[in-house]
Amino acid sequence: MKKYLLDLTVTENTRLHDNYVLLKLTQDDDLPDMLAGQFAEIRIDGSSTTFLRRPISIHYVDRTTNEVWFLIQLVGDGTRKLATVAPGDVVSVVLPLGNGFTIPESARCRPLLIGGGVGTAPLLMLGDGLLKSGIRPTFLLGARSAKDLLQLELFKALGDVFVTTEDGSEGEKGYVTMHSVLSAQTFDRIYTCGPKPMMVAVAKYASAHHIDCEVSLENTMACGVGACLCCVENTTTGHVCVCKEGPVFNIEKLLWQI
Amino acid sequence: MADLSVSIGKLQMVNPVMTASGTFGYGLEFQDFVDLEQIGGVIVKGTTLHHREGNPYPRMAETPMGMLNAVGLQNKGVHYFVENIYPQIKDIRTNMIVNVSGSQIEDYAETARIINELENIPAIELNISCPNVKQGGMAFGVTACGAAEVVSAVRKVYGKTLIVKLSPNVTNIAEIAVAVEAAGADSVSLINTLLGMAIDAEKRKPILSTITGGMSGAAVKPIALRMVWQVAKAVKIPVIGLGGIMNWRDAVEFLLAGASAIEIGTANFIDPTITVKVAEGINAYLDRHGFASVNDIIGALEV
Numbered sequence: 001m002k003k004y005l006l007d008l009t010v011t012e013n014t015r016l017h018d019n020y021v022l023l024k025l026t027q028d029d030d031l032p033d034m035l036a037g038q039f040a041e042i043r044i045d046g047s048s049t050t051f052l053r054r055p056i057s058i059h060y061v062d063r064t065t066n067e068v069w070f071l072i073q074l075v076g077d078g079t080r081k082l083a084t085v086a087p088g089d090v091v092s093v094v095l096p097l098g099n100g101f102t103i104p105e106s107a108r109c110r111p112l113l114i115g116g117g118v119g120t121a122p123l124l125m126l127g128d129g130l131l132k133s134g135i136r137p138t139f140l141l142g143a144r145s146a147k148d149l150l151q152l153e154l155f156k157a158l159g160d161v162f163v164t165t166e167d168g169s170e171g172e173k174g175y176v177t178m179h180s181v182l183s184a185q186t187f188d189r190i191y192t193c194g195p196k197p198m199m200v201a202v203a204k205y206a207s208a209h210h211i212d213c214e215v216s217l218e219n220t221m222a223c224g225v226g227a228c229l230c231c232v233e234n235t236t237t238g239h240v241c242v243c244k245e246g247p248v249f250n251i252e253k254l255l256w257q258i
Numbered sequence: 259m260a261d262l263s264v265s266i267g268k269l270q271m272v273n274p275v276m277t278a279s280g281t282f283g284y285g286l287e288f289q290d291f292v293d294l295e296q297i298g299g300v301i302v303k304g305t306t307l308h309h310r311e312g313n314p315y316p317r318m319a320e321t322p323m324g325m326l327n328a329v330g331l332q333n334k335g336v337h338y339f340v341e342n343i344y345p346q347i348k349d350i351r352t353n354m355i356v357n358v359s360g361s362q363i364e365d366y367a368e369t370a371r372i373i374n375e376l377e378n379i380p381a382i383e384l385n386i387s388c389p390n391v392k393q394g395g396m397a398f399g400v401t402a403c404g405a406a407e408v409v410s411a412v413r414k415v416y417g418k419t420l421i422v423k424l425s426p427n428v429t430n431i432a433e434i435a436v437a438v439e440a441a442g443a444d445s446v447s448l449i450n451t452l453l454g455m456a457i458d459a460e461k462r463k464p465i466l467s468t469i470t471g472g473m474s475g476a477a478v479k480p481i482a483l484r485m486v487w488q489v490a491k492a493v494k495i496p497v498i499g500l501g502g503i504m505n506w507r508d509a510v511e512f513l514l515a516g517a518s519a520i521e522i523g524t525a526n527f528i529d530p531t532i533t534v535k536v537a538e539g540i541n542a543y544l545d546r547h548g549f550a551s552v553n554d555i556i557g558a559l560e561v
Contacts, residue, residue: 003290005530043528051475052320052527094530222318222325223527227283229303229329230318239311239332244287 001096003225004032010089011067017147019074020118021083022059024067025091031068034061035100036126037216037248040070041224042082043092050078052222055243057122057193058096060154068095071150073118097224098247101126101191101214107134112187114176114202116142116194120150122216126191127158138162138187140179142198146170177201187211203251204258213251217242260544261551262537264298264518266496267419267444269353269381271298271519273537274552275509278500278523279304279357279383279423280329284343285350291530297537298519299353301383302343305373306358307365309335319456319465324475324502325524326454328468331359331388336369340376348378357423359385362392363411371415381419384412386438387427387450399425399450402437413442421498424448424489431485432492439493447498447521448489449482475524478502483515490516490557504528506539513540516557 008025041053059069074080113123127137137159143149146169155161162181163171192202193216206213219242221231226244235253262273276299285300312332319326360366386399398404422438426449435446451472456465482501490497499517504525512520525532
């Protein structure tokens with residue numbers, strides 16, 4: 001897919017709660033094609049400690065309003081600075097980067113989309129894409145606490161949503177891999193994005209139950225286009241760039257101890 | 259429109275803007291952003307005789323106005339390059355230059371000999387900052403004698419333009435430049451990355467898997483500029499300047515310091531179209547100051 005360097009204009013910056021913002025960006029021309037699971041490299045101006053762009057998952061593309069959405073967790077100086085943009089500001093964005101999730105060919109597929117924290121971001125666009133292909137997604141979303149569950153109403157509009165929180169403030173208490181829906185229902189495809197320990201646990205579950213599973217990795221990266229070889233993951237074919245060969249990988253390709 | 263063309267050895271370039279090895283892939287990765295014909299040359303990633311997996315992850319740490327990397331020359335080896343990459347890049351209408359690395363002199367020479375056969379690769383850039391496995395891992399390029407030895411061996415088998423990329427992690431870089439000039443280099447490029455280190459205080463651990471790594475980016479520019487100035491005064495062969503060039507003004511500063519061409523590296527990560535913007539900016543500068551040719555400003559620093 002062709003990649004673009006674009007100056008996009010901020011249309012909305014909503015603080016979802018203390019640690020997360022939802023950014024919506026647009027331009028006059030139609031936004032390029034983007035796939036669920038792909039990401040953008042966003043430049044952050046005015047932060048003296050932020051030199052490189054920040055790789056951020058594409059959360060959703062609203063074709064009716066010609067907006068691309070990013071769900072951003074405030075983790076360091078760069079993302080905190082990015083969270084201060086206002087409607088009308090221009091943000092330099094390189095997109096779409098990497099490969100998206102695989103959409104099953106059979107409409108009879110029963111996919112489970114497991115997200116943790118800000119890792120739920122690409123699952124909104126994926127769920128939307130699945131639904132448009134005639135496949136109803138089921139979501140299993142985990143967070144530390146109820147307030148860390150993001151965009152729940154939007155997920156509920158696409159399919160069934162099951163929730164775990166570590167403190168039990170919403171849904172079942174514990175981790176996603178402990179949720180009762182895993183024993184109550186059967187799935188034949190799992191997609192997951194979130195903290196690495198969560199994804200490893202999900203991959204173990206999928207592997208043990210012979211369920212096809214794709215994970216989205218977020219290794220530290222610089223260029224985003226497969227040039228600098230910094231973000232490598234060790235795989236069955238050696239070191240490969242997460243930015244170019246991923247960020248979505250089938251767990252069969254990874255050398256995780258699962 | 260000023261005349262931007264420059265020559266380095268037998269290389270003719272439309273302008274002095276090249277890309278630094280390891281920051282621009284094989285050029286193919288940037289074709290969505292840049293028309294490669296509009297830049298003087300592309301130096302593709304470091305190529306070794308044999309396949310190398312490189313260092314374990316993590317390989318990168320961001321630093322104030324810069325970054326550290328510890329990729330470890332990951333590449334699939336020169337034979338893979340010849341069979342699989344060369345066919346994809348041989349018709350790109352700019353100077354496609356291969357950066358050659360090795361861990362022993364024989365490997366450098368053999369890699370250079372193989373690339374010498376490729377019609378559309380008009381030059382190589384020798385990376386002499388690699389550890390010499392036969393000398394206890396000390397880099398070839400940190401002594402004048404070690405640097406000259408590699409260059410002589412490659413010169414014997416390589417007839418086209420030979421650029422030697424110098425390490426800044428030395429006491430006197432001009433002395434190394436003079437030694438590689440005497441050994442037959444057509445040009446020197448500098449600076450390679452500066453050895454640095456990053457620590458995660460919370461975890462009390464190094465950030466890079468290799469503990470230390472090579473620093474690049476805007477923060478290294480003053481050091482690079484100083485070294486280019488020193489080397490340009492010391493040698494007669496053309497100097498290629500690199501190290502922290504982020505925009506056309508940085509590039510002009512290197513030309514004034516004595517560089518005949520420049521390489522853009524880490525800045526490609528921040529703006530994938532920066533190479534073309536720098537070429538345009540140099541042209542605008544020349545027009546604004548009434549210079550007919552870029553050659554008029556090479557080494558034109560008034561001191």
